[in-house]
Amino acid sequence: MLNPEDPLSLKLAAFVTLSSAEHQALARLRRRRRTFAAKREIILEGQRSLSAFIVESGWACSFKLLPEGERQIVDFHVPGDVLGLRSILLRRSDHSVEAVTPVKASEVLIPDLLACFSQAPRIATAVLWAAARDEATVVEHLVDLGRRSAEARVAHYLLELGARLKLVGKGDDTGFGCPLKQHYLADALGLSPVHVNRVLRRLREDGLVTFQNELVSFNDFERLKDLAGFIPDYLDQDGPLL
Amino acid sequence: MLNPEDPLSLKLAAFVTLSSAEHQALARLRRRRRTFAAKREIILEGQRSLSAFIVESGWACSFKLLPEGERQIVDFHVPGDVLGLRSILLRRSDHSVEAVTPVKASEVLIPDLLACFSQAPRIATAVLWAAARDEATVVEHLVDLGRRSAEARVAHYLLELGARLKLVGKGDDTGFGCPLKQHYLADALGLSPVHVNRVLRRLREDGLVTFQNELVSFNDFERLKDLAGFIPDYLDQDGPLL
DNA sequence: CGATCAGTTGAGAATGGTCAAATTCGGTGG
DNA sequence: CCACCGAATTTGACCATTCTCAACTGATCG
Structure with missing residues (x-):
């Protein structure tokens, strides 16, 4: 079915x-x-x-x-x-x-x-x-904008997109397909496109995550979660409730 | 009733x-x-x-x-x-x-x-x-954090609180009672308490709004709305629907 | 082969943060 | 009433993150 x-x-x-x-x-x-x-x-x-x-x-x-x-x-x-x-x-x-x-x-x-x-x-x-x-993800997004540095913000947002897509079978802990251009990320994260670019470069150079060719690859999931302060409780779902 | x-x-x-x-x-x-x-x-x-x-x-x-x-x-x-x-x-x-x-x-x-x-x-x-x-007000809050300068952010948030309280009869276009301390505003707006203080001072000195003694007073509602880019469509309600 | 759009990089400016030190204000106890 | 305490607010000096502007590269597509 x-x-x-x-x-x-x-x-x-x-x-x-x-x-x-x-x-x-x-x-x-x-x-x-x-x-x-x-x-x-x-x-x-x-x-x-x-x-x-x-x-x-x-x-x-x-x-x-x-x-x-x-x-x-x-x-x-x-x-x-x-x-x-x-x-x-x-x-x-x-x-x-x-x-x-x-x-x-x-x-x-x-x-x-x-x-x-x-x-x-x-x-x-x-x-x-x-x-x-x-709605819970919008609230988490609010926290991104209000209280996370640009680096943590980008990292957190990519982790969250990954977690959401994982739930519908479109990604895993190694990464996910992502058609977004950098300027979409900028408009979502309240940053300038230029700064998003610089942050992505730093994350890439630090071996944490790459955002290229419509593909997001988590190169060091643990360290990335750590940098982002990512705690995905708000997305957890333990199986059918009804 | x-x-x-x-x-x-x-x-x-x-x-x-x-x-x-x-x-x-x-x-x-x-x-x-x-x-x-x-x-x-x-x-x-x-x-x-x-x-x-x-x-x-x-x-x-x-x-x-x-x-x-x-x-x-x-x-x-x-x-x-x-x-x-x-x-x-x-x-x-x-x-x-x-x-x-x-x-x-x-x-x-x-x-x-x-x-x-x-x-x-x-x-x-x-x-x-x-x-x-x-939920619509949370979304507007997200816009505050993502895309408004500190001044517009504070101004917009105070206008929004005022509009919400007006709907339940606890305020009008001249102001509203507000028990919040500056550090609550700071935590809501993603700013430091020090900067909130400075922004409030500027708004006060410009004759736009005062935030004192648990009272928010809109001194120049029109100019404040203009500064904030406040368009309260999302709160409008034309009377009972059902 | 332009043209366009995304991505990159640099230099300098600005917004907002941090730290530290007053100052004010509302209690509270003497 | 007054002295004192803690919390909130205010201000200054300096610093950091992020923005803006501008130029350049690279890919894609008619």
Whole structure:
């Protein structure tokens, strides 16, 4: 039942063991496929939101723009992530989302999503659980920006991306595929692209991690975790809860 | 039915018009009163969470500690806020919460909370709405840390606190009561206490805002908003939705 | 073979941090 | 009432991290 063509089921399986009826309910949400070219907007800040999106393939990022044009990336989104949940309740999106790479996503009309949740409450719970974990990663990101030096910040962020991807089978302790350019990292970490470049060079020269050719390689996982103060409790998950 | 003794109902009233049965359901959640002295921990990071808390009076803050002892405050919590919702799903709290001033709070056992939600689904929706708004403020806070200068950061944060308190009737465009010490602001804004002090002095000398005697006074609201790039869309709420 | 975009490197400037020393202020005990 | 204590705030001097600007390299793609 589980296959990499259905990354959302794959992710939720960490939380609930889905019945075949539940698998079918999820499958019904995935009928309206859309594709977005790299750099295309998927959700616009301020937009009245009528649908959510399930990322099927590719990476996206959510961000806010400041009046003077700087941007702050709030999070990156990978296959299995659900976009636009918060704006269902707030009625309009408080941030924008754009495709980093070409993205395939399922567009889910809000009424269809709510119908799915009421027919299959365990799916609702599992999706809320995923949203809670996403929120925990945003909080950790906040700590990155507020209290970590540029080096620890970069190191911590790469470790966290790695840990998140590991959970969906797209990476391990040696590294992960990563389509991000340095300027995306800069916008996520509140640093200038130039400084990100210098920090990456230092981390590379110290034999800790390399960020090259769309590939992040952890060369000394332990020392890197140490430098970053990485304690991934907030991502831990001991297996299905329901 | 609405009275300042029940700040949660007051807040949720912005989202739903509560029936008297719903008021009673909420009242049943508020029977187990607890008090916390200033600086006492209310929730401990890593703690297996068995209950949530509704803040009845006083201010609290949620934060994370780094290995070297620095701390990053994630958010301040005022009467009407619900603490510990996320850890219901994650099973253990990913952050600590401590009382800033003496706090009175209602402890709500998770099963009681879930029972309330299933008996009164509109309350569940309204609480989720409040949680979504809290999350939006954390995101805005992330932007503060990532992309705003110290001055804009302090200005923006004070404006945001003011806007949040205005929504629950505890402030207006001229200012608000604020029990925070400068070092709390520093831990929230990722700045050193010394620098917070200097920035507050500059803002005061420029006639923009004063932060003294537990009182924040906006002396030039328009110019302050301009300096901060403050656009409070994410907090706007046009009246009851349900 | 330009053109463009990502990545690199250097030099100098700026923002914000650290350390240390007052000063103020609200209690508290005498 | 007054002296004293500790916590919070304020200020100065100096330092470090990170930014900005600018130039240059290298790859990719029509």
